[in-house]
Amino acid sequence: MTKKTMITIPYARQEINEADIDAVVSVLKSEFLTQGSIVSAFEKSVADYCDAKHAISVNSATSALHIACLALGVGKGDIVWTSPITFVASANCALYCGAEIDFVDIDPYTYNLSVECLSKKLELAEKNGKLPKVLIPVHLCGQSPDMASIYALSKKYGFKIIEDASHAIGGKYKGELIGNCRYSHITVFSFHPVKIITTGEGGMLLTNQSSICKSISLFRSHGITSERADMLQKPAKEIWNYQQIELGFNYRMSDIHAALGLSQMKRLDEFVTKRHIIANNYDQLLSNLPIFTPFQNKDSYSSYHLYLIRLKLHEITKSQKQVYEDLRNNGIMVNLHYIPVYRQPYYKRKGFKVGYCPNAESYFSEVLTLPMYPALEKTEQDHVIKILSKVLEK
Known part of the structure; x- marks a missing residue:
């Protein structure tokens, strides 16, 4: 008697079609495999879709969260708050910068960070002189937290906001696409294979502030600039066509990954x-x-x-x-x-x-x-x- 084969259904799975494969193969046959025109095209595609001024691609959303914190000046002696119901990267990013981390309880219905709990915690933190420098609300499952209320509290208490929207590209809040940074300084997306679209591995930071974009771009690529106006020393008799002006990282996305993402954006x-x-x-x-x-x-x-x-x-x-x-x-x-x-x-x-x-x-x-x-x-x-x-x- 033949044993019946059990059907196995995963909790998530990427969806790749021939157009995606062709896009990646096209890059493999081109001159640039790392950071070429496809990375820039993918960044523009996401920025335009979300109605944000700047988009900076990276090799993972974890990297994105790390340099988002750095770009907002998070360091030793600072405190960052986030939701406890999230992947560990939402909290680890603060520790990478030498800051402390704390958690705000969730709303019992949406499972996102609770505005009521946040308000109470901020009131107490102000009395104790321990207000957060940055808050990282998480868009759990792709549903936005109450960003308007969170933004109002940020104005009252002086903290900055990084939206961890790793789950949420393609979602909307108050009729507008998540990622427009209307209620935050930076929004982060993930393109891991189980997410809404994928680049294999990858992430994206969006911001409307040019100074933040510039800082993120530096941290993404070793802290190096090739812009003469940004160079700190300009010797007349030596060749200096790049300078490291910050301690950065190799968090760049390749054209190969970006080609898959650009193709997936169409769907x-x-x-x-x-x-x-x-x-x-x-x-x-x-x-x-x-x-x-x-x-x-x-x-x-x-x-x-x-x-x-x-x-x-x-x-x-x-x-x-x-x-x-x-x-x-x-x-x-x-x-x-x-x-x-x-x-x-x-x-x-x-x-x-x-x-x-x-x-x-x-x-x-x-x-x-x-x-x-x-x-x-x-x-x-x-x-x-x-x-x-x-x-x-x-």
Whole structure:
């Protein structure tokens, strides 16, 4: 008797077509593989799409977050705040600069940084003389936080804002595309393979301020400039066609990666539309199960990088871990986004305790990430629901 092959459905997957492959092959046959005209074209494409003045590509969103902090002057003695429900890079970037990190609890509905918790924490920090230099709100799953309210608080308390929109290219806030930096100094996107569009590995910083753009560009490429006006020494008898004027990094994106990104930009809106169709199907198909589906703020149009559910544990007989393992054992490769950053062993050694952010703890104990990517077929989605329903049966 032949054993039936189990269907395996990943939580995410990139979508590459022949046009993407042709774009990359074209660069491989060209004169420039590193930083040529394709990098500039990709940057312009993203800046124009988001209606931002400047876009600077880098080799990852982690690199982008690092030099975003540096460009805003983050250093030793400074404090940076972010959400605990994010990938560790959103917090690590402050530590790379020698600054301290702290966390603001999440909103129990959107799972983004809570404006109410932020306001209370700022009020207390002002009394204690420990206000943050920079706040990094995260666009979890592609849904924008309440950026207008966060921006208003930044004016009151004097902190700068880096939007970690790694999940959110193609999303909107108050009818405008995320990335226009209307409510921030810098916005960061990620182009990792599981994100909305991909460059293989890569990231992008957007800003409307020329001085910030100039600083980011320096940090991206070893702190070196070839602009004579920026050079600090100008000897008459020696050749100085470049100078290192800052301690920078090799965070540049190559033309090979940019070619894939530029090609994918042509399908960005299509990808987001498909994700909304899948999310709407999930909303309907899951309505009778003991779970909470994602809440969508009326001011937000999510790019739906992730589709999260929260288990109503009081209505089922299994634990979150049991549901997670049962689904994966049945070929549904669910994931968990995210473990609160301060619960990681490295951050616990810095003094953070379990329970530091109560809303984040509650979220962590109930959340699971279901498969979500543009190529997910309706039959595959039905299979996910079928297995999930069986796993949740009493």
